Amino acid sequence: MQQNGFTDDHLDMLRELMNIAMGNATASIADLLEAFGKMHIPQIMISDMEGLDSYIQQTIPNDQRNYVTKQLFGGLFSGEFLFVISEESALHLGHHLYDVDKPSDGDILDAVIELTNILSATIISRLTEELNTKVQFFVPSTERVDGNSLISQEDIINYHRIIIISTEMEFQHQNINGQIFILTKDGMIGSLKELIDRKLEELYA
C-alpha cells in the first residue's frame, strides 16, 4: 500500500520511531507524576483536512471541553505538535501535582503547559534525533475549546495533505490522559520521506 509515496516500510519506520520517542516522553512524565504510564501503539495516517477533522471527532468527544496546546517546530522535519487534555483530566493533573483538592485555574493551566513542554520537547527532539536531523521550536499557545473546535479555519487554509501521527498519554490510576497529534503538512511530507529513506537505507545496507 502506498500513500503519497509512503510505503508500508515508511509508515512502519515512522510508527517505530514515534514509539521510541513516546517511550522517552512517558518516562519523563512518569518521573514528574511519580506514576506509571501505559504505552499505546502510535497511529500514523496520511490525510486531508476533512480526514483530520473526522479522525479528531472519532478520538475526542464533541462536547468535551479541552485544553489544547499547539506548538510549531521547524527544520527538515517540521510541523505542528498538538496536545489535547480534557478539563477533567487537567483538573486531576493539577490536583496530583499541587496536592490540593481544588487547584486554581492558573495552577491547572501551569500544569498543562509544563506537561506539554515536556511532551513536545521530548517527543519531537527524540524523533528528529532518530531521523538524524535538527529541530527548532516556536512559542506554544494554549486555549480552552470544545472537541468540535480543535481545528481552526486558519488550520484548514494552511493544510492540504497531512501526515497525522497520534498516540495517547495515559496514567490510569491518576485519571490523567491526553491525546497527542503531530501534523506535518504539504511540502514537508517529501522532506520527511527522504529522512526516513535514509534510515531505511541504513537498515537494509
Add this chain to the structure above:
Amino acid sequence: MKILVVDDSKLARLFLIKTLKELEPMAEILEAENGLIAVELFKQERPSAVFLDLTMPVMDGYEALKEIIKIDSKAQVVIVSADIQAQAQSTVLESGAKMMVPKPINSEKMLSVLQQLSI
C-alpha cells in the same frame, strides 16, 4: 541455537535480527508479530532466547512474558522496549524476564546482552 524475535514492527524485527546475525551468524531466528504467536512458537520451538517487545496488539509483551514463563520458568527472555519507565522494568523482572534493554538496541548493547545470557 534458536532465537525468537517478537515485535509488531517488521522493521524493528529486521533491525534486531540484523544486529543479532552480526554477532551470532549461525543462529536460527524465529519471528512473531504479537505475543500470542510468540507463545505458540515458544511452545513448539523452545528457543534458547526470546527478544520481546512490550507494546503490541493482540497480546502485549507483559502477558506473553507471563505465558512463556508458565511454560518454562527458566526461559531466557530479554525485553526490548521503548518503555523506559522504572516500573515497567521492575514489573518485567518480577515476571521472570532476564533483563530489559531500551530501544533501539545497537551491536554494542546486543553483545553485552548475549554475554549475559547463558546460551
